Amino acid sequence: xxxxxxxxxxxxxxxxxxxxxxxxxxxxxxxxxxxxxxxxxxxxxxxxxxxxxxxxxxxxxxxxxxxxxxxxxxxxxxxxxxxxxxxxxxxxxxxxxxxxxxxxxxxxxxxxxxxxxxxxxxxxxxxxxxxxxxxxxxxxxxxxxxxxxxxxxxxxxxxxxxxxxxxxxxxxxxxxxxxxxxxxxxxxxxxxxxxxxxxxxxxxxxxxxxxx
Amino acid sequence: xxxxxxxxxxxxxxxxxxxxxxxxxxxxxxxxxxxxxxxxxxxxxxxxxxxxxxxxxxxxxxxxxxxxxxxxxxxxxxxxxxxxxxxxxxxxxxxxxxxxxxxxxxxxxxxxxxxxxxxxxxxxxxxxxxxxxxxxxxxxxxxxxxxxxxxxxxxxxxxxxxxxxxxxxxxxxxxxxxxxxxxxxxxxxxxxxxxxxxxxxxxxxxxxxxxxxxxxxxxxxxxxxxx
Amino acid sequence: xxxxxxxxxxxxxxxxxxxxxxxxxxxxxxxxxxxxxxxxxxxxxxxxxxxxxxxxxxxxxxxxxxxxxxxxxxxxxxxxxxxxxxxxxxxxxxxxxxxxxxxxxxxxxxxxxxxxxxxxxxxxxxxxxxxxxxxxxxxxxxxxxxxxxxxxxxxxxxxxxxxxxxxxxxxxxxxxxxxxxxxxxxxxxxxxxxxxxxxxxxxxxxxxxxxxxxxxxxxxxxxxxxxxxxxxxxxxxxxxxxxxx
Numbered sequence: 001x002x003x004x005x006x007x008x009x010x011x012x013x014x015x016x017x018x019x020x021x022x023x024x025x026x027x028x029x030x031x032x033x034x035x036x037x038x039x040x041x042x043x044x045x046x047x048x049x050x051x052x053x054x055x056x057x058x059x060x061x062x063x064x065x066x067x068x069x070x071x072x073x074x075x076x077x078x079x080x081x082x083x084x085x086x087x088x089x090x091x092x093x094x095x096x097x098x099x100x101x102x103x104x105x106x107x108x109x110x111x112x113x114x115x116x117x118x119x120x121x122x123x124x125x126x127x128x129x130x131x132x133x134x135x136x137x138x139x140x141x142x143x144x145x146x147x148x149x150x151x152x153x154x155x156x157x158x159x160x161x162x163x164x165x166x167x168x169x170x171x172x173x174x175x176x177x178x179x180x181x182x183x184x185x186x187x188x189x190x191x192x193x194x195x196x197x198x199x200x201x202x203x204x205x206x207x208x209x210x211x212x
Numbered sequence: 213x214x215x216x217x218x219x220x221x222x223x224x225x226x227x228x229x230x231x232x233x234x235x236x237x238x239x240x241x242x243x244x245x246x247x248x249x250x251x252x253x254x255x256x257x258x259x260x261x262x263x264x265x266x267x268x269x270x271x272x273x274x275x276x277x278x279x280x281x282x283x284x285x286x287x288x289x290x291x292x293x294x295x296x297x298x299x300x301x302x303x304x305x306x307x308x309x310x311x312x313x314x315x316x317x318x319x320x321x322x323x324x325x326x327x328x329x330x331x332x333x334x335x336x337x338x339x340x341x342x343x344x345x346x347x348x349x350x351x352x353x354x355x356x357x358x359x360x361x362x363x364x365x366x367x368x369x370x371x372x373x374x375x376x377x378x379x380x381x382x383x384x385x386x387x388x389x390x391x392x393x394x395x396x397x398x399x400x401x402x403x404x405x406x407x408x409x410x411x412x413x414x415x416x417x418x419x420x421x422x423x424x425x426x427x428x429x430x431x432x433x434x435x436x437x438x439x
Numbered sequence: 440x441x442x443x444x445x446x447x448x449x450x451x452x453x454x455x456x457x458x459x460x461x462x463x464x465x466x467x468x469x470x471x472x473x474x475x476x477x478x479x480x481x482x483x484x485x486x487x488x489x490x491x492x493x494x495x496x497x498x499x500x501x502x503x504x505x506x507x508x509x510x511x512x513x514x515x516x517x518x519x520x521x522x523x524x525x526x527x528x529x530x531x532x533x534x535x536x537x538x539x540x541x542x543x544x545x546x547x548x549x550x551x552x553x554x555x556x557x558x559x560x561x562x563x564x565x566x567x568x569x570x571x572x573x574x575x576x577x578x579x580x581x582x583x584x585x586x587x588x589x590x591x592x593x594x595x596x597x598x599x600x601x602x603x604x605x606x607x608x609x610x611x612x613x614x615x616x617x618x619x620x621x622x623x624x625x626x627x628x629x630x631x632x633x634x635x636x637x638x639x640x641x642x643x644x645x646x647x648x649x650x651x652x653x654x655x656x657x658x659x660x661x662x663x664x665x666x667x668x669x670x671x672x673x674x675x676x677x678x679x680x681x682x683x684x
Contacts, residue, residue, distance in 0.1 A: 097232070105225075154305075383584060
């Protein structure tokens with residue numbers, strides 16, 4: 001793939017991660033630049049989720065460095081967090097808040113994205129009629145789409161997603177894949193694990209298999 | 213991040229936690245009932261002699277408040293941990309300690325402040341004088357936020373544990389001792405008709421200290437628990 | 440010198456260097472402790488008020504000093520581990536907790552035994568004994584938290600936070616207990632010895648204090664070596680060590 005010329009984006013060098021003194025992975029290096037997608041593959045327990053949590057800065061790697069635009073992400077702290085959005089296994093949707101309230105909160109905690117209002121974001125994931133519905137009354141697939149709508153309301157450049165297609169139907173998957181394509185086309189970055197094949201047409205994709 | 217966005221995030225989170233508590237308002241009563249129940253157990257256990265009750269009332273009410281505060285602690289971070297909201301706070305663009313402070317303040321408004329409403333009633337049940345009840349309210353006002361702030365550190369350390377409850381009490385109760393001593397003694401002193409400015413100043417000092425230090429420790433503990 | 444510290448930071452070198460220190464520490468500790476006990480039990484004069492019962496002081500007072508000292512060491516080592524990600528500091532901190540708890544327990548037991556002839560009862564809510572009891576609770580909390588978290592590195596970091604919070608609180612707890620004690624007990628508890636201690640009592644006391652410190656260093660190094668072995672059990676140097684023996 002084309003090398004990223006300058007030191008922009010995410011640069012991982014010699015990352016290692018251990019769990020219960022078993023090496024999940026070591027000496028893992030990659031660069032993720034504008035418009036690129038990182039797709040993580042590997043068996044269950046191969047460390048995909050751990051790697052994503054390291055990329056989020058929630059977990060310290062046991063070895064190696066992680067730089068964003070040339071700066072250590074743990075030194076950047078909240079400044080780095082303003083650049084990322086994460087949807088994990090626990091999708092962070094508050095059951096007792098409405099869809100709109102959930103998004104308003106996500107927007108307030110990050111750097112608001114002027115391109116998407118709350119309504120526009122809900123519209124984009126086809127939840128426009130559900131703004132005032134409590135999240136607990138949405139179906140599993142709708143809740144997932146709500147969680148993914150969070151990606152739109154902040155100005156995050158790097159989306160970090162752990163199994164984003166869980167409980168989505170084929171139409172839901174189409175919606176989310178078009179979100180990804182738009183994000184990459186606009187110079188965004190993506191780091192994703194998925195059992196479901198991610199079709200990103202002609203996007204610049206880096207594949208890493210943690211099982212090998 | 214600018215101060216404006218920091219203030220907005222703080223207010224937003226405070227509003228969110230109060231709203232969530234309001235939507236589950238039946239649960240609000242539980243710590244309060246516990247507080248009343250524990251206090252009424254004492255006369256049944258030690259006898260109903262008014263002089264005896266008046267003498268031990270400050271200690272009883274404050275120990276009951278301590279236990280009620282501790283039992284309600286679990287709700288500070290538990291549900292946010294389970295649904296993944298806590299992870300979102302961790303990687304939000306705002307400093308975690310500020311968000312923690314907003315959550316602890318909301319928690320105190322929900323579980324600490326209501327104790328003040330029933331405390332006078334308990335004071336009457338235990339034959340406390342008017343001056344003592346006034347002192348009790350003042351000490352609760354200054355002391356219960358300290359309990360929430362210190363307790364938050366303990367919850368943050370145990371939030372990932374399946375059975376964190378017992379350990380939490382082991383971690384938190386020894387740290388509550390200074391509050392208990394100053395507060396209960398203030399109530400007893402005022403019952404004897406003596407001034408309690410020194411006690412109140414000490415409690416206020418504890419409050420200032422814990423407001424400034426505890427969010428930092430809680431944020432650090434959350435980062436470790438979630439790693 | 441810098442190289443020495445750098446080497447000490449690596450588990451393998453720590454294991455080797457600490458291993459070479461242990462016999463010397465053990466010898467020095469044994470000599471000092473025997474000398475101190477002999478001085479304290481035989482040479483020091485009988486107290487004109489308490490008779491011979493005061494001699495438990497030579498165990499009680501150094502234990503009480505150690506209990507606080509070790510807590511501070513534990514918090515400091517924990518802080519170093521948190522800030523500079525130094526694994527060895529984490530190991531030292533976590534190895535210190537049971538030793539500190541043991542000294543605290545010893546101070547409580549000896550204090551209680553000393554109290555029997557002095558106060559006529561096994562337990563008095565004396566300010567120092569009460570503070571010691573709370574300190575024991577703090578130690579037990581640290582140990583309980585360490586035991587409850589499965590991942591040992593996370594556990595070490597979490598207990599470090601708790602130890603630091605505890606160390607900030609200890610002066611406050613101590614002060615509040617003093618305050619509580621003066622109000623509820625009155626000045627009935629007489630304090631023996633402190634202002635005009637006989638030099639023949641002071642020397643064994645100080646000797647015992649040094650011996651206890653050496654004992655702590657000795658045991659913490661032994662525990663830390665074990666902990667290092669367990670943590671590094673998949674490292675090559677540990678495998679080689681096991682195969683060689």
